[in-house]
Amino acid sequence: xxxxxxxxxxxxxxxEGREPEILFWVGSAGSYxxxxxxxxxxxxxxxxxxxxxxxxxxxxxxCTGDVAKRAGNEFLFQMQAMMNIEIxxxxxxxxxxxxxxxxxxxxxxxxxxxxxxxxxxxxxQFIKELLDAKRLSLTEKTFKGKRITFHDPCYLGRANxxxxxxxxxxxxxxxxxxxxxxxxxTALCCGAGGAQMFKEPEKGDMDVNVLRTKDALETNPNIIxxxxxxxxxxxTDGIKAHEREGEVQVMDVAEIIADSEAL
Amino acid sequence: MEYLPNILFAIILIAGIGYFAKNxxxxxxxxxxxxxxxxxxxxxxxxxxxxxxxxxxxxxxKRPIAGFLHIVVYVGFVIINLEVLExxxxxxxxxxxxxxxxxxxxxxxxxxxxxxILAVLVLVAVIVFWLRRNVIKLKRFLSSEMxxxxxxxxxxxxxxEVVLMCLFLTMNATxxxxxxxxxxxxxxxxxxxxxxxxSEGTLHIIERAAWWLHIVGILIFLNYLYFSKHLHILLAFPxxxxxxxxxxxxxxxxxxxxxxxxxxMDPNADPFAAPPEGAExxxxxxxxxxxxxxxxxxxxxxxxxxxxxxxxxxxxxxxLTGKKLSPRKIMMDTRDRLExxxxxxxxxxxxxxxxxxxxxxxxxxxxxxxxxxxxNACVEACPVxxxxxxxxxxxxxYLVMExxxxxxxxxxxxxxxxxxxxPWPYNQMDRLNxxxx
Numbered sequence: 173x174x175x176x177x178x179x180x181x182x183x184x185x186x187x188e189g190r191e192p193e194i195l196f197w198v199g200s201a202g203s204y205x206x207x208x209x210x211x212x213x214x215x216x217x218x219x220x221x222x223x224x225x226x227x228x229x230x231x232x233x234x235c236t237g238d239v240a241k242r243a244g245n246e247f248l249f250q251m252q253a254m255m256n257i258e259i260x261x262x263x264x265x266x267x268x269x270x271x272x273x274x275x276x277x278x279x280x281x282x283x284x285x286x287x288x289x290x291x292x293x294x295x296x297q298f299i300k301e302l303l304d305a306k307r308l309s310l311t312e313k314t315f316k317g318k319r320i321t322f323h324d325p326c327y328l329g330r331a332n333x334x335x336x337x338x339x340x341x342x343x344x345x346x347x348x349x350x351x352x353x354x355x356x357x358t359a360l361c362c363g364a365g366g367a368q369m370f371k372e373p374e375k376g377d378m379d380v381n382v383l384r385t386k387d388a389l390e391t392n393p394n395i396i397x398x399x400x401x402x403x404x405x406x407x408t409d410g411i412k413a414h415e416r417e418g419e420v421q422v423m424d425v426a427e428i429i430a431d432s433e434a435l
Numbered sequence: 436m437e438y439l440p441n442i443l444f445a446i447i448l449i450a451g452i453g454y455f456a457k458n459x460x461x462x463x464x465x466x467x468x469x470x471x472x473x474x475x476x477x478x479x480x481x482x483x484x485x486x487x488x489x490x491x492x493x494x495x496x497k498r499p500i501a502g503f504l505h506i507v508v509y510v511g512f513v514i515i516n517l518e519v520l521e522x523x524x525x526x527x528x529x530x531x532x533x534x535x536x537x538x539x540x541x542x543x544x545x546x547x548x549x550x551x552i553l554a555v556l557v558l559v560a561v562i563v564f565w566l567r568r569n570v571i572k573l574k575r576f577l578s579s580e581m582x583x584x585x586x587x588x589x590x591x592x593x594x595x596e597v598v599l600m601c602l603f604l605t606m607n608a609t610x611x612x613x614x615x616x617x618x619x620x621x622x623x624x625x626x627x628x629x630x631x632x633x634s635e636g637t638l639h640i641i642e643r644a645a646w647w648l649h650i651v652g653i654l655i656f657l658n659y660l661y662f663s664k665h666l667h668i669l670l671a672f673p674x675x676x677x678x679x680x681x682x683x684x685x686x687x688x689x690x691x692x693x694x695x696x697x698x699x700m701d702p703n704a705d706p707f708a709a710p711p712e713g714a715e716x717x718x719x720x721x722x723x724x725x726x727x728x729x730x731x732x733x734x735x736x737x738x739x740x741x742x743x744x745x746x747x748x749x750x751x752x753x754x755l756t757g758k759k760l761s762p763r764k765i766m767m768d769t770r771d772r773l774e775x776x777x778x779x780x781x782x783x784x785x786x787x788x789x790x791x792x793x794x795x796x797x798x799x800x801x802x803x804x805x806x807x808x809x810x811n812a813c814v815e816a817c818p819v820x821x822x823x824x825x826x827x828x829x830x831x832x833y834l835v836m837e838x839x840x841x842x843x844x845x846x847x848x849x850x851x852x853x854x855x856x857x858p859w860p861y862n863q864m865d866r867l868n869x870x871x872x
Contacts, residue, residue: 209869231865231866234856235858244828245836247836251699331684331685332683332684358812363808370858373758375759
């Protein structure tokens with residue numbers, strides 16, 4: 173962990189007249205949220221380890237507009253989208269990887285008709301690519317035998333039917349992967365989507381994240397794995413609501429891979 | 436006088452089908468009240484979806500018990516209705532079991548035998564369905580939107596099926612010449628025993644009564660569809676054909692907004708320029724939807740297709756945690772309001788007169804709309820490709836873009852995005868601070 177992170181902005185690439193292999197779309201949560209920043213760093217450590225020549229936009233990146241769109245503000249969404257597309261196209265970006273399924277979904281599915289066409293990957297898909305191409309190999313496997321259950325983020329799973337990539341890379345750690353009763357296409361939302369992250373829930377008898385964490389705890393896990401910064405926050409809060417924060421950890425798949433190799 | 440039954444039959448048949456056709460016309464008119472949407476793409480994929488999801492029931496079996504029972508009723512319904520063909524020909528031409536004259540005795544026997552077995556299976560399935568609704572009391576049949584008419588509707592359909600199946604079996608059991616053939620009476624031979632003491636004449640009367648009631652019952656059932664949730668038996672086919680093909684996470688980009696945003700961001704645009712000829716008409720009356728006419732016609736077709744099974748609601752995270760939102764209610768409200776608008780048009784000579792009501796507020800509340808996490812669980816769960824989420828989103832769009840009526844925290848979040856490109860109030864220049872933290 174002492175290794176310094178090697179992060180290059182697109183501007184620097186441009187100045188050097190080089191093109192990166194991928195653009196790492198950090199996202200607002202990954203840039204500002206204290207918990208999500210750890211996921212960002214874990215993923216960067218993986219990228220550094222695998223010698224991936226990647227770029228970030230840094231201060232030229234802006235909110236994808238996903239949350240505004242889902243809140244109903246199509247104007248704000250399209251303004252954000254077009255600003256981002258202008259920058260991405262100016263840099264001639266072709267391949268984008270992100271740790272946020274919401275950014276992933278929006279850039280992949282909703283940007284094309286506004287003029288932004290890129291090959292977009294969720295970080296779990298990219299890590300799988302690195303493993304498959306043997307650019308990254310897991311040797312330490314400190315998570316061997318650990319009980320891990322994976323919570324499918326809605327915008328990765330149901331929204332884009334990506335269920336295997338996160339599970340495949342978790343399996344590569346030799347951990348014991350457990351499935352919740354509701355998983356893959358029937359997975360329950362963590363409660364953060366559709367702009368819920370930014371507001372109080374409507375009146376009800378329970379918070380969604382508490383119910384979802386209950387699903388996860390029923391598998392009796394050591395670790396609840398997620399692939400989304402918002403799910404991570406919701407599940408972490410859920411663990412606290414169940415007063416199990418001492419025993420069960422919530423980690424992003426990228427963190428599990430990075431920690432597993434003591435990167 | 437000998438043609439009296441034939442004439443009577445023809446009149447009943449024409450009246451039954453005619454009234455149904457009239458209501459189908461109304462149904463189509465109501466659906467066309469929706470906005471136009473282009474669904475002429477990917478015909479192959481659309482046919483495939485219809486074959487798999489509607490014809491093949493692929494999503495029904497995701498819940499194996501209900502799925503299996505449903506397939507029994509569905510297959511039974513489709514196949515037993517072949518018998519209706521014979522009934523219609525017999526009724527119109529005064530023949531008796533015309534099938535026996537066209538087909539060989541063994542083929543006819545095989546057909547009727549299969550119908551009889553299916554009829555019993557349907558009876559069993561329908562009884563289990565009734566028990567699920569009324570005795571076991573599955574939670575998804577007890578939600579608040581299922582009180583009153585929707586509950587009765589569900590039961591009436593089951594009673595119809597029981598009566599129709601019993602009439603079919605009775606008709607066969609009391610048909611002495613059919614029983615004498617002893618081919619195809621796999622089930623009805625046992626029922627025939629119950630009528631052992633009856634004279635030939637009485638049996639004939641019972642057989643004729645069952646025959647007439649069977650066909651009249653089918654015609655009543657056909658006409659009941661329009662007033663019932665049971666329309667899905669027809670509409671599931673077009674609905675799965677027109678269902679969403681893009682990834683579930685992909686929401687539509689409003690074209691009208693794109694034009695405005697492009698203009699706004701174009702440095703060469705003249706803000707004072709007069710709009711080009713004809714551009715005025717292209718600007719929509721409003722953004723998003725506050726009433727059924729603002730939705731597109733596929734969404735309205737969705738509403739008529741919904742059979743209120745509640746698989747959506749029983750997988751909705753908001754509903755599961757006690758919030759008011761129920762995707763099924765969104766669909767039921769949309770249909771109820773559409774029906775109301777349709778009746779308004781009928782009553783006012785073909786034109787809608789403002790009734791001071793709309794879908795938003797009078798049927799669906801803001802509280803329901805804001806409880807949605809857009810997780811797509813409802814869309815995934817629907818066995819006939821209904822998309823309640825798209826309606827929720829259209830109504831949120833109306834609330835935000837026409838009424839600025841988002842919850843306060845969301846307004847703050849959106850202001851942050853406008854000011855500093857993130858949902859939180861952090862400086863855009865600090866986006867890369869994590870590298871050195």
